Amino acid sequence: MVEGKISPIHGWAAMKAEGPVEPWSYVPRPLGPNDVEIQIQFCGICGSDLHTIDSGWGPTTYPAIVGHEIIGKVITKGEKVSNLDIGQTVGVGAQVFACLQKDCKACSIDMDPHCPKGVFTYNAKYSDGENAQGGYAEAVRVDANYVIPIPSNIEPQYAASLMCAGVTVFTPMIHNGVKKGDRVGVVGIGGLGHLALQYARALGCEVTAFSSSDNKKEECFKLGATRFINIKKEDDLAKAEKSLDHLFITSNARSNDYTQFSRWMDLRGKICLLALPENKIELNPGSLILGSVYFGGSLIGGINDLKSALEFASKHNIKPVIEKLPMEKVNEGIQRVRDGKVRYRVVLEN
Template sequence: MVDGKFNNITGWAAKQNGTPLEPWTYEARPIGTKDVEIQIQCCGICGSDIHTIDSGWGKTNHPVIVGHEIIGKVTAKGDEVSHLQIGDLVGVGAQAFGCLESDCRACSRGLEPHCPKGVFTYNAKYPDGKVSQGGYAEAVRVNSHFAIRIPSEISPQEAAPLMCAGPTVFTPMLRKGVKKGDRVGVVGIGGLGHLALQFARALGCEVTAFSSSDNKKEECLKLGATKFINIKKEEDLKKAKMSLDYLYITSNAKSNDYNKMASWVDYEGQMCLLALPENNLDINPRTLIKGSKYIGGSLIGGIKDIEKTLSFAAEHNIRPIIEKMPMSKVNEGIQSVRDGKVRYRVVLEN
């Protein structure tokens, strides 16, 4: 048995809905032969964290430490771990375990997030019933295959959002073969959307940013948008009609008008949901059938997808715009996200 540095891990936990996070210590899972222990340097605040804290997607296993944009150094590893060394700087996204078996319909195709035995980084249960705990903490233990080495060109703080927000937007572009000259739209210019603009630009696409105000127009153009559409202006919406091959929806607002969004997509175009609404979608099937349009969604990226995201970001100088805060101010960071004041990702530092 390998002994780690953090057999008891302290972090900031949600103990019940509607209350601030507070310090909490839990007994870490034993380090298995394929596991690593990571001393956390920083962790991004993702919208998924808020949904979990609030039980917006279903019952939360309280107490829970959220956070799945984790960057830190390996402090211990199991006997079978050969691809990582003590001291390596690694990142962990939204998944901490998967079966990785050759006969798994998900893992064998690089779709580890869909593994029936998969465990998300927090608020999920291992087979023994213990709840996984995330990155608003001093350390974390995960299956080593889900700890990805960080390229030296990217700082730890900038790498954090690239562990979740990055692959969330880049994976569907990779899988659908988005290429130079394609017309790509991005709805919701926030933690996900501002990265989607950069990835689409780097792929050589014609990129349109959709927002509900002009406040972010200049920044969107700098990030890679070639066009900007204010969805509150009728003259802008007329320009958007049938103008896209792909539309990436990074907003999960209950007010989203999916029928209107579909009108921006050309024949045979695709709408892809990247943010999970707490309510069901309202879209007229005739909109899709008569227009030969498609709607779907994409979860987080698999191991190879995250690795490609990091290498592509390093090569093309794609970086998140971040606001740094000490981990001790986690509740202030969460409130800033709730209030929509963040440009565009809060990263908590230990």
């Protein structure tokens, strides 16, 4: 690989729904004056990657290189990029472009993931018609605004999962006003959930972990939970009634009936959906109205949210639990995620 001259870029692409990813190369879009090219060192595997590989959220444009928890070093940059240095360790999350203009409603309020001109890291198109390709590869080219410096005290392999999973759980906590002393619940102790426990605890909250078995109970306490509820045990569920101010749903529930969650909320409690099921969910509106419970969702986080999530993790030593695999074993990593065997994020290494 010649510095600044990576053409084509080699990676691992999904060629069809539910198939393995395969070696594939593409010619990247020309390096613009505001672009940066990154030599990828690490890339996390996210549940969103699997939904995209499988066309679970709608048609995927194949070939598709997924992966949006990218960590690497800047190897070349456009002439207008002054805030990043060659050789600097940086990260890229789930978005690679937005207009960032003051007259854009979304961008003007730091909600750039909702920008009409926004481009996600993969399975998306730039305005020039070029496809965006992700991090299961040796390199990537993106707009410099979406290249985030990594704090020096966060090791690169651990920073990867913070670029999506970390910011996804931290952003709604901040924007929903989670504060010290609040009672916070986390459903699903997996890739997102184990980080949500850490962020909530660092915010000074009383944290309840909800899981369908006891096999993660001790780990939950180590990660920051102050209480553990096994949702398969009636005695445990009775203790959860009206016990929470905030609830973050970080994994798809085994049942499509989401009414159960409202029973755990105190008056004016807020439920935030972070996992995106491929099927419709069921929800009894009476359970929300009678308890004055709010039900909403959160996408990812904008540029400023991502910077804040990294700074907060740096200050409070928040670190994902990872399993590291070489990039060429990407299909093994994907299968481990499919089988639910990972504790708690797979990170691929070039």
